[in-house]
Amino acid sequence: MSRRIPLLPLRDIIVFPNMVLPLFVGRERSIKALEAAMAQDKEVVLSAQKKAKTNEPSADDIFRVGTVGIIDQLFQLPDGTVKVLVRGKQRVKIEGYQENDAYFEVEITPIQDFIDPAKDVAALMKQLRETFEAYVALNKRIPPEMLSLVAKIEEKAEDPARLGDTIVAQLALKLRDKQEILENEDVLQRLEKLDTILKEEIDILQVERKIRTRVKKQMEKSQKDFYDNPQNKEMGGDPNEFKNEIDELEEKISQKAMSDEAHDKLSRELKKLKMMSPMSAEATVVRNYIDWVISLPWDEVTEERLDVAEAHQTLEDDHYGLDKPKERILEYLSVQSLVTEHKGPILCLVGPPGVGKTSLGRSIATATNRNFIRLSLGGVRDEAEIRGHRRTYIGAMPGKIVQSLRKAGSNNPVFLLDEIDKMSTDFRGDPSSALLEVLDPEQNSTFNDHYLDLDYDLSKVMFICTANSLQQIPGPLLDRMEVIQIPGYTDFEKLEISKRYLIPKQRKNNGIEDVEVSFAQGAIGRIIGQYTREAGVRSLEREIGTVCRKIARQVVENGKEQEFEVDARSIPKYLGPPRFKHDTIEEEDQVGITNGVAWTQYGGVMLISEASVIPGKGKFIITGKLGDVMQESAQAAMTYVRSRAMNLGLSPDFHQKVDIHVHFPEGALPKDGPSAGITMVTSIVSALTQIPVRHNVAMTGEITLRGRVLPIGGLKEKGLAAHRGGVKTLIIPKDNAKDIREIPKAVRKAMTIIAVDHMDEVLQHALAIENPEVFRARLEKPLLPPDVSIDHVVAGQPVLDDSKVH
Incomplete structure (x- = not known):
């Protein structure tokens, strides 16, 4: 049965069936075909x-017999x-070409393999396998x-066609010879031809080995004669050494x-x-x-610990939280225990x-029982x-990769590439591009260091x-890695980390491990809240x-017999006045003041938005050291308000008679990000x-010109920042509802x-309105006549009167 398919x-x-390459x-036409x-x-x-x-090529330039392949992987390279990655499936014959200017499209029919039942298939397969073994013993490639x-294929004796296709893919034959084997429908004839070719190749390799042995003996004799010469002894020192x-x-x-190859x-x-003089500079280089090559761990491996339960306990003992990285490592160990050949992940x-x-x-x-090496890439500029x-x-x-593997002493270590986003580029090359081969699971099995000029297998390394x-990692490099986000610790997690790890560690480091010292939970919480502002715990x-x-100083001065109880009230005595304070909400509802929440590298913070209306000529002022994204969000917010002016009871030309000023306090701190749009609108x-905003409501979300709230x-x-600030109601985009489970219970x-x-919906929940249903009905009406002139807005009088809603 024929069918049409790209060529x-x-x-x-x-490409032969069962062949992956x-x-x-x-x-361009080939890319369009793919x-x-x-x-x-x-x-x-x-x-x-x-050719x-x-x-x-035209249709006449292409062989009429080929192989249908399955595309397993496909991706675009930077050079276009x-x-x-294709996998051969079945021989097919091209019956004709279809009219298609973009790419070749052909009509094909499958070719069925023929096996003569009169011939001994098992004997022929065994003979071919033995010939191939003899060939491999001579050909180290x-x-x-x-x-x-x-051997496995021959042992089953079920698929002689696969045996032939597997062997022919390993031979360096001329294109015409391989095509002839591909086109032959008789499987046993293909096996016989391969057996003949292999025997011819074996004869050639045996002759080459004899020649190499003869040349080696002659060179050894020349070397011996060279060192037996007294003049050479004077130039090169002791030849025996x-x-x-x-x-x-x-x-x-x-x-x-x-x-x-090595x-x-x-x-x-x-x-x-x-052949060199022992004192020559070239001899030292060689x-x-x-x-270097001998000292590399080519075949040295450490036996992995594949006990998932034990590895899980090790990870839990060393780190609190970090559930996603731990889960990924345990998944890797589980797969490793089920699969013999598994490439190391790149996390x-x-x-x-x-x-x-x-x-x-x-x-x-430690959890996987592998050696550990760390390479810091911060500031690396040279390829x-x-x-x-x-x-x-x-x-x-050699490069740092090879040097580190030599130091590790095994070819399956855990290799930590630290600060990969801190690399830079200059005239000496782009080190991030050099890492593309290292971090590509499909390429790093043949990593080639310029110094070694040999292929080294990095596929067993867990990078x-x-x-x-x-944002600082180039796209092609990022594409090769599995990204696991670690957003930072919550205050609850920091509290646990302090009790489990930090306090015992610092007591030991400062020599008070055997002194009666107790840290109250309130004391740790006060240090976290008033003396640090970070996502981590440094x-x-x-x-x-x-x-x-x-x-420790008090112990040295007064002895170890005393007891120390560190509580929240004593923290200023040790650390001085508080350096930070968490933002808190207003005590009463205020006009023009909205609670927003924002993400920073130190965690979440409250971000207050203030708006004021004054008589003017239509200026829209935005202050608070805002970035481009927030500047554009403010413009979108203003446009939305203007589009809803009549529904809000405002004159259509209200913006021409007043100046509106939007400000974010703490103006010295830069602020940016797509999440303050609804805050500014409110x-x-x-x-x-002149309707107050509820003081116990906070919000986050971006806005479109149509009023949609974006995730x-x-x-x-x-959410944690809102909780710390005393917020009772948090408004979030609907598309972020799936992320609520990430907030602590x-x-x-x-x-x-x-x-x-x-x-x-945001305005209904955020504004302090006595009758939200009436207000919602007003907003839902497509168009309302203006109820209040701009003079009322300037005078600061309320403009929404529920009795005027028709």
């Missing part, structure tokens, strides 16, 4: 061009090309794990488990070293290179300073810091990155340390209508949280 022409590549696609395939069922015909150099895969060193290196190379490279370098912990991102990486290493210098430079060294802000730990030092409406971020922190019980979809 992707390939250069010098034949990445492709880089740059031609896009069409993704829009349908992710199937695409993969057929090779007859690889043809840039714009597309990387796609084929990974040894292919032998086990081929140098020869012993070479023998020692040769023995290390032979015993060291490493990749075939073995071949070191063998060549050792041959060059034998020696250092060999030492990115993003949060403010002091929330425990770096220490969490160390705890993960060579990541990928090393080429050996052509004087003083060249953990930390950052304070996602400042909190410093303040607790200050209290402990004061106590203040403006209150100031114009915001940081709801947890904003105790805070949710203490407040009424109202989710709204439109600005009219």
Whole structure:
């Protein structure tokens, strides 16, 4: 049965069924073919061009037999090309081309494999497997794990076609030869042809090995003659010592488990070293290179602890809270215990300073029983810091990645890339681009350091990155990581962290571990609320340390027999007057004053919006050191109020006769963000209508010109700030209702949280109106005649009179 499907022409590549490989696609028609395939069922015909150099192939330039492939992954690269991971599915024949200017679209029919029942399939499969094993023993470029895969296929003896397709994909054959095998419908003929090709290749490899052995003996003889020459002894010192060193290196190379590529490279370098004078500078460079390669943990691994319950207990003992990172680590361990080959995850912990991102990486290493290494990327500007210098430079060294792995001593450590958002770029290169290969699970199995010039497998490494802000991380780099947000600790969490970790640690550090010291819960709460303003606990730990030092001095002066009870009243004695105070709400309803809540890097804070109306000529003044986003929100708020003027009982031209001033106190502090729109609207409406705003109501949300309330971020922190300020009702966007569960249960019980979809609802809940239903009816009417002139607004008289609503 024929069907139509997009076609992707390939250069010098034949894709066989059951074959998985990445492709880089740059031609416009090919990219459109992939896009069409993704829009349908992710199937695409993969057929090779007859000539690889043809840039714009026609139907006659493409082989008529190809393979249907499934697109497993597809993403755009920065240079405009597309990387796609395809998996071969079935041989097909191209019956014809459809008219399509954007990309090739072909009509195909599947090719059914034919097996002659008269032939012994099992015997032929066994013979081919044995020939392939002999070939792999001579050809070091084929990974040894292919032998086990081929053996499993041959053992089942159910799919001879798959055996042939698996083996032919590993051979470096000419394009025509591979295409001939692809087009052959007789499976057993394909196996026989492969067996013949492999035997021919084995003969060639055996001849090459004999030649290499003969050349090696001749070079060893030349080396011996060189050192037997007395003149060379005078130039290069004791030849026996140098020869012993070479023998020692040769023995290390032979015993060291490493990749075939590394073995071949070191063998060549050792041959060059034998030909050099031991005192030459080049010999030192070669020696250092060999030492570096030998010292790397190519095959050394630490046995992972896969006990999820024990790992969970370790994480709980080291950190309080941080549920999402802990959950992700336990998921990884669970998968690791079920899957033998699993690539290490690349996590990115993003949060403010002091929330425990770096220490969490160390705890993960302890929980998984892996070695731990940390690399700080703050201020790194040179690409060579990541990928090393080429050996052509004087003083060249490997990059920090390779150096850290050497220090770790295993190839499966927990690798913490600290402060990944603090990297910078200059004329020496872009280190963030160098990290693209390191942090790509599809590429880091063949990481190539400039100094080593060898492929090193980083896929077993568990990379953990930390950052304070996602905005500073380049998009392509961020795309390779799994981001876990750590927004900061609540006051409840800080209290628990202080009791469990900070106070015992500071008592020990300050020598008062065996002194009777007790911290009251109120004392810790006062330090948190009045002496620190942060999302993390660094400042909190410093303040607790200050209290402990004061106590330590008293112990030295008066002895250890005394007892110390630190309560809330004694905190100023240790730390001085309070440095911060939490914003609190007004005691009474006020006209033009609205309680907002905002997110900062230190947590949530109250953000008061004030509005005042004065006689003027239509100026709209916004102050409080607001950023561009809040400036635009204020303009949108004013436009919304003007659009609802008649419903609010205002003259349509009210804005031309008054000046409106919106101000956010604490003008020295910069403020920005898309969450103060409804706050400003409420203040403006209150100031114009002279209706007070409820003092125990706070709100957050952005506004559109139509009055829709848009969702915001940081709801947890904003809810805590409202609770600290004494707010009884919190108004949030309706789209954020799903995030209410992130607010601690105790805070949710203490407040009424109202989710709204439109600005009219906000005004009903926020303004102190005696009859909200009448007010709502007024707002819902599409248009009302003006009830009050602008003179009433200027005079400060109430403009909404329920008796005037018709």
